[in-house]
């Protein structure tokens with residue numbers, strides 16, 4: 001790619017979203033694109049999260065793209081290696097590999113209004129790339145975050161973050177601490193108790209845990225799915241509607257929330273005999289307010305002889321271990337931090353400079369917002385995947401992602417086919433959308449008073465979509481040009497694109 005070449009689309013990130021966007025662009029006949037990826041292979045969060053037990057708690061049939069069905073999923077809930085294999089197979093099957101530029105860490109994107117082009121800059125490279133449109137697909141769970149616990153840097157043992165697993169560390173016979181009891185921790189702990197000498201789990205807030213029934217897919221079922229794709233689509237639909245119905249108890253606080261809580265409490269009661277431990281593991285917030293946890297082996301793991309649950313708050317980390325609030329120092333060889341990610345709820349993963357020099361992180365200082373989670377006023381021809389308020393609490397993120405990808409690739413198709421200089425969402429449409437959205441969020445469980453990564457410190461919800469998956473996907477079913485300021489005509493070096501006759 002030469003310095004003067006202008007890409008039609010620059011995609012940032014080769015995770016699920018970036019690869020999906022590339023496939024859909026290809027299928028729509030758009031070929032002049034490149035994906036810029038900081039790592040050395042595709043996969044995003046599934047490349048990075050290789051901790052023992054890493055799996056998706058959404059059934060694979062639904063945690064995949066409808067345009068890339070996989071009849072060969074080995075089980076209901078596949079592990080991270082199989083999911084990564086699925087991403088690799090999409091890259092291969094759709095010929096995306098040659099379009100990925102690995103080792104390209106994007107340091108910022110900037111819009112040049114005069115030229116109507118975005119400039120993408122990289123670390124350690126003098127060359128910049130220009131593109132007519134940008135898809136920011138860097139993902140919300142890309143940056144592992146170590147907690148700000150006093151003394152964390154003084155620990156002399158081994159530190160591991162769940163999203164940056166150290167596969168060379170031998171846990172055999174070691175005294176291990178796990179900090180955190182979220183979605184990652186409940187998958188790690190059952191594996192760690194089998195490997196380590198002893199495990200102490202530091203819990204700050206107990207979560208609602210539902211049983212996860214995982215079944216292997218037999219050869220006959222795989223053959224049926226291979227030969228009868230409609231059967232697989234129906235299975236996917238069934239999973240979708242099953243999850244969709246759960247929204248009624250998870251997104252909003254309704255009588256169904258009590259049903260979800262009762263199932264979880266029954267699960268706790270059936271797996272934990274000790275009333276004191278049960279009490280320690282009983283949540284004190286509404287189910288759904290924080291992410292529901294899905295595990296049938298977490299509670300049994302906590303009760304193994306070599307495992308202890310610690311509920312005293314962590315006061316500090318010392319050179320030899322963790323000091324809890326009552327003054328005890330727990331000594332460890334290794335501390336595993338399953339403490340989540342640095343989610344850009346009130347910032348952007350990379351600096352984004354739009355029209356008239358505006359900086360997106362400044363505009364989002366109080367909390368991120370966008371139009372239908374995909375476009376932002378002031379940033380023409382820039383499209384986000386997994387942008388503000390696009391998270392489901394009850395369904396597959398990939399169903400939501402697919403809707404975003406279809407919407408943004410349609411918009412890019414319009415820009416290119418009609419030779420538009422830019423598409424920029426109208427600020428008043430964006431504002432109206434967000435006023436309604438935030439009003440609807442106030443009635444959801446997420447805003448019901450618990451502390452979670454869904455909210456900013458001030459309690460602003462910039463992550464979740466307050467509704468059903470069907471509502472989310474329907475709003476993205478078609479690009480309505482009335483939502484946008486459409487600027488016709490663009491000049492790219494050596495080329496005068498036709499000015500379109502009509503832009504409405």
Ligand code: NAP
Pocket residue numbers: 055056057058141147148149162179180181182183184185202203204205291314338339340341451452453
């Ligand atoms: P998380 O849900 O944010 O959980 C972090 C855990 O660390 C929480 O238990 C939190 O306690 C605890 N923690 C954080 N800082 C702490 C501190 N200073 N002291 C003590 N405890 C602290 O992170 P995660 O488990 O990595 O999951 C993040 C997201 O990744 C999930 O919500 C989900 O979207 C995704 N994920 C998905 C799957 C899947 O199967 N689909 C699996 C793993 C992850 P508090 O609860 O008190 O804050």
